Amino acid sequence: MSDSVRGLTLHTREGSAFRFDPGSLCLELLVTGGPGPLAYYEVLYGPADLVRWAEESRLPHGLDPVVTPDEVGRARLLRDALHRITVARVEGRALPADDLATVNDAAGQAPPVPRLTPQGEHEWVAGATGTQLLSAVARDAVELLTGPFAHRIRECGAGNCRLLFVDTSRPGRRRWCSMEHCGNRHKVRAHRARLPDRPLPHPVDAPGRRRA
Numbered sequence: 001m002s003d004s005v006r007g008l009t010l011h012t013r014e015g016s017a018f019r020f021d022p023g024s025l026c027l028e029l030l031v032t033g034g035p036g037p038l039a040y041y042e043v044l045y046g047p048a049d050l051v052r053w054a055e056e057s058r059l060p061h062g063l064d065p066v067v068t069p070d071e072v073g074r075a076r077l078l079r080d081a082l083h084r085i086t087v088a089r090v091e092g093r094a095l096p097a098d099d100l101a102t103v104n105d106a107a108g109q110a111p112p113v114p115r116l117t118p119q120g121e122h123e124w125v126a127g128a129t130g131t132q133l134l135s136a137v138a139r140d141a142v143e144l145l146t147g148p149f150a151h152r153i154r155e156c157g158a159g160n161c162r163l164l165f166v167d168t169s170r171p172g173r174r175r176w177c178s179m180e181h182c183g184n185r186h187k188v189r190a191h192r193a194r195l196p197d198r199p200l201p202h203p204v205d206a207p208g209r210r211r212a
Contacts, residue, residue, distance in 0.1 A: 023166035026141035028057050035080040062123035071130025106138035158182035
């Protein structure tokens with residue numbers, strides 16, 4: 001994915017697709033599954049899955065990571081730790097010490113090596129390891145959680161949606177993971193709630209029913 005293109009394509013249980021931009025690299029990792037009930041959405045089973053996520057993320061092209069099964073396991077551990085930390089931050093609770101250690105350990109590893117192209121664009125030195133990829137994610141989390149938008153990390157306003165995002169919009173009023181998904185469903189429900197109650201037709205006058 002180009003660095004100028006933001007967002008991931010997610011699919012609902014019913015099979016419909018929608019665009020979701022969580023606003024940061026580390027939060028993009030959270031859509032791959034998570035702890036507890038979020039394990040239902042697990043997609044990181046092998047090296048190819050983590051490579052695919054990297055290619056679809058907001059990272060610039062050219063990373064071409066070479067991932068081992070052990071690094072996939074560490075990706076899941078990092079993701080789950082990031083999820084618990086982010087939820088704690090949203091709820092104003094102390095950040096879990098064990099999860100902080102997981103993030104800081106990943107951030108302490110060497111990150112992917114960037115370089116500048118002749119066209120003045122950002123790309124990576126190809127062949128990064130999975131460990132380098134996770135370092136980029138963890139460092140992004142440190143920047144997000146200590147940066148100017150830390151207070152704008154939110155959970156989608158829909159009661160049955162647990163997607164987390166950082167609101168980078170100027171007014172800071174984003175409520176939904178995606179307007180075409182949860183935002184649209186909220187608008188439909190609100191519209192229906194404003195409609196006046198209509199009396200049910202009398203059984204003999206119901207459409208398609210003949211009078212005796």
